Amino acid sequence: MRNPLPPVPGKLLELEVSDDLRRGTPLATLIAAPSEEDGDAGLAEIGGVRPTGKAGDVQTVPTGGVRWLAGVGDGEPKQYRKAGAALVRAVSSALEEDVKAGEKAFRAFAVELPEDAGAEHVEELAFGLLLGGYRFTVTAEDPKPSLRTVRLITRHEVDLERVRELAAAAAFARDLANTPSNVKTPAWLADTAVRVAGGIPNLTVTARDEKWLAEQGFGGVLAVGGGSAAPPRLIELEYRPRGATTHLLLVGKGITFDTGGLSIKPADGMHLMRTDMAGGAAIIAAVRAIAALRLPVKVTGLVPAAENHVSGSSYRPGDIVRHYGGKTTEVGNTDAEGRMVLADALVYGIKKHKPDAVIDAATLTGAMKVSLGVRTGGVFATEDALAERITKAGERVGEAWWRMPLLEDLAETVQGSLGDVRQAPGGPGGIVAALFLREFVGDVPWAHLDIAGPARADKTYADVVPGATGFAARTLVELVASYA
Secondary structure, three states: OOOOOOOOOOOOOEEEEEOOOOOOOOEEEEEOOOOOOOHHHHOOOEOOEOOOOOOOOEEEOOOOOOOEEEEOOOOOHHHHHHHHHHHHHHHHHHHHHHHHOOOOOOOEEEEEOOOOOOHHHHHHHHHHHHHOOOOOOOOOOOOOOOOOEEEEEOOOOOOHHHHHHHHHHHHHHHHHHHOOOOOOOHHHHHHHHHHHOOOOOOEEEEEEOHHHHHHHOOHHHHHHHOOOOOOOEEEEEEEOOOOOOOEEEEEEOEEEEEOOOOOOOOOOOHHHHHHOOHHHHHHHHHHHHHHHOOOOOEEEEEEEEEEEOOOOOOOOOOOEEEOOOOOEEEOOOOOOOHHHHHHHHHHHHHHHHOOOEEEEEEOOOOHHHHHHOOOEEEEEEOOHHHHHHHHHHHHHHOOEEEEOOOOHHHHHHHEOOOOOEEOOOOOOHHHHHHHHHHOOOOOOOEEEEEOOOOOEEOOOEOOEOOEEOOOOHHHHHHHHHHOO
16 A cells, blocks of 8 residues: 555455356466476476476466466365465566566466365365465555455355455454554554444444553553553454354554553664564454354454553553453563453453453564474363364464464463563563463463564465465464354
């Protein structure tokens, strides 16, 4: 976008499924890699090009009816996602080159799938096509020419509504997290959540301001947001489908910028802290998609939004903060702010809404990157069944999760001496942060998703491009669907 205005979710390529090709539409063909038995004999030349079939390898054909060859590797569904993402990037680049050369811009292209490709392959290809060409820029230049439609040549029927909403959720979460923080104040984030919920049946969004937070005793949110000229907000999303019996509470960290507060971060990498609300972005995008899909599950989403800044009114190491509900926390490090705002929201959401299960998502600890790298999210859970539901939901939508332990030997380290609990007691960062949050959930089945690694990317892979990834949004939608 040219200007950082509130994004419009769902502005993606249009997908069509057909068993024929319109005349004049540029065509891409998917090619599987040869098996060891076939060797190179399995791949004949097409238009003077011998395809490799390697997953994600896109080759341009100079002559003939096919313009691009895209490899799908061994033909596993996940390879189709990789192929779709690489293909849409290559086609978008070709469109730009055609326009620069003065040729007529094409706005649509077709993809011919192998005969043995099933519905799952088509869905995975669609995910790659929809998300692989994602862009977010703030520039004075005119927008680059863009594709509008992709026609999938296949005989299979596909649930494109589900695919589109899942992809739109990921793209919307990316938009929110990528928006620069001079625009994305807590108030902006709240106003955007209210706006995008408009017109969706059974979905309402309420933005609570700093006065309401003070009256209700949200000490954690007020402490973290107290150093900024942009006051905090609590965003409350309520989806209430008629007849639903199961109720899930989703809570997301909404730190719209994180300097670290008085425990200030190093300058290197601080610019990336515009994405420190990626957990909150995933919650907003997921609840919107859940409502758009009309899933028969009651869902409440809470996003405590604040800017962790440095000023004379910043909270300090050594402070004792009283959370919603009365529990007190000894502050050890003002850069451990995410758990402070989540604690308020967890207690409030459980007390008010009495959910059957609670899931929170947050870019909470750098330690999780050390543990799992930058493509896998960590799952901490009080119940095995809930942890398995989350990891299985992630598998179905192409997001990787790994179960992490809630080590009871470390539980006593979060107990306070001046206050009830200690915010930053030392030890394995991801685990003690999860143990801290567990102090605020009581007996309700609970899972904590630490997405500090996969929420951001510095290079392209699969359907991900550099910047915010939208990680967790698709998993949360699929998780809720599993309760339907």
